[in-house]
Amino acid sequence: MSVIFVSKQSAIVDHEAWMLQMIGQHSSSDNGDHSHCDGGIEERKKIKFQELFDLRTPFLMDDQACKKAVELEAKEANATEGTAFARERKRKRKKKEPRIQGNESEAEVGHIQEVFSALRLTPEFKAHFSYIPTPQDFRLNNSHIRDLRKRFTEATNTVLPLLDECSGQGGRLQYKVIDGKEYVLPPDVRYICGDAADILKHTAGTLYDLVVLDPPWHNKYIKRRKMGHGSHHGYDMMTVEDILRLPIGSVLRDGALVVVWCTNNSSQIREFLTGLHLWGVQLVAKWYWLKVTRGGEPVTPLTDSCLNKRPYEHLFLAQKYKSNGSSSSIPDGLVFSSVPSGLHSHKPPLEEILKPYMCPRPQCLEVFARSLVPGWTSFGLEVLRLQHSSLFQTIT
Template identity: 45%
Template sequence: MDSAADRLAAGTERRKRKRRRIDDTPLTDFVQPGSWIAEASGRIVRAALDAGHLELGPASDCNVRDNNRAARDAATAALLAASPPADGDSSPTPTGFRCPALHARLIQFRGQPVWLPAKARAQLGDVRDVGPYLSGSYDFILLDPPWQNKSAKRKRTYGTLRHDELLSVLPLGRLASPRGCLVAVWCTANPGHLQFVARQLLPSWGLTYLATWYWVKVTKHGEPVRPFDCPHKKPYEFVLFGGPSSASVPRDKVFVSVPSCVHSHKPPLSELVRPYLRDGAECMELFARYLVPGWTSVGNEVLKLQHDSFYEPTSHESLPS
């Protein structure tokens, strides 16, 4: 992303290429084509503009050229400032956190101020190692796996998991509620990953593939962050659902938001899935990068975005006593 923005900012010219033919073929037989996703998200964007949730007018030429570098630089600086001191342990011993209160609490962890949301629970550690520390019976489990891709391999900026590792290390069988568990998996626009989730991963847990949802990323003006027909990267990601065949989940659902400038920071799905869960449902996220009120979050980055510096203070009158 940065390298592409640098080329744009420098005005690098490339030789003209022959106009390519747009291919609108769906990535798999169970997802919609880009044109369908574009049309559905366009209706949502128009409604959001009318309601004042997005800003009218196109993005500035400066923001287009530098790919919103100011926001990305600010995110990088904030994450560095919030990082705990290096202790030489790249795979920390699993550590548990819990906030039993009805309001958020500020704690100290490794010398850093960290917020725990109301009724939130967390297990900090590599998902491959925390299995023995996990317990409970969950009605909904969300996964955001660190998928292997060419960019991650080249940059080596974060660890990834192979398909066979995902099949072997996740203890969903003993965490799923006997009443029936709904599972959702974030997935990039990669046909191999999509097929793996629907045809292998979900069935390995005794689940039936149920639905695909689409997260479309837009600018604050409602424009897709890149063209829908871009051959390399798409302006959307997928959420694949599995569960009992009797579960009622919309087959194709589109939701739209302005993406975070923090890498791999997905929007919370808690409100979107609530209508399809029982009252008081127990929910868990694996490979989580932040905490959600009332949820159990697991991963080696669960506190990544909980640092006090990421939050704005409220008035004293609004703070719980």
């Protein structure tokens, strides 16, 4: 189960558990030389991708993290000594005033804070996010995740050939070598490596009930990474106009749901929502993915507008106009929390949280995909990148 808890306003999603469940359900005891995904072995050993979710502390610069470690050690020492001086300092400490810019951002952050505060009081949240970081965790500053991300980025630096293939005979994981690199393929998937603009060439009249998109929005952070570390640390970005020009409306069944991961750039959001009608859909809900540590802390402060990196992302849900005119039952303003993967654009799974709003056995398509979902069609230039076998090896 990827959804640990869900209510009308909030949810808890476990991306790591979803991946483990997929491996466990579709692994075979007869995998030849691929014992790293053996169903028996995974019960006793961790799998490499689990390290990506071992986020122990919030996102900090190294000097900030070291300062936090010193403060935490001092706090622990004072708590042990129980001095009156420590209590006096605690009383005099002033709380920083939140810095939020713009009425729209203020309302948005206020909503997320209100919903998240209630979510943190639930038994499910307390049980799931129970980790307490140590001073050493702050000193390490999640370096193990950063190291793994760097190694993975280097290992998967390749341009896939054009592909349009299916996998999953027998309901088991399959292993495929393409241009010298091995990929792990879940069952019952169709994966297409190609430009999203050419999607109609591959769908051949197929209509979908759900289309999920994670477009390559223009992003200053990605631009800086490409300039500083090389082009393989980023991707080719698209304008809002280019994204809206994609023929998404032509692959939608009547009443189909379109789910779009969106940038936090307010001007891009406004431009995108203004042109959403070009796909023949109307906006029905806006959700928020709030990224938290293993201890349940937002990865960056919610109320500090001076930070470039917000701890949440927007998810827009739109629906193709229904011929019967019936309204959608999808809740607006849902805030779902999860520990994010250490890899860029490795989004949490949505199939389970969207299931109540879908028809039975829906046809699902992901555009700009970087990984595969059993039963789905996945389309993108990096469609197999997060299926690289290095992520599925057991840790010895």
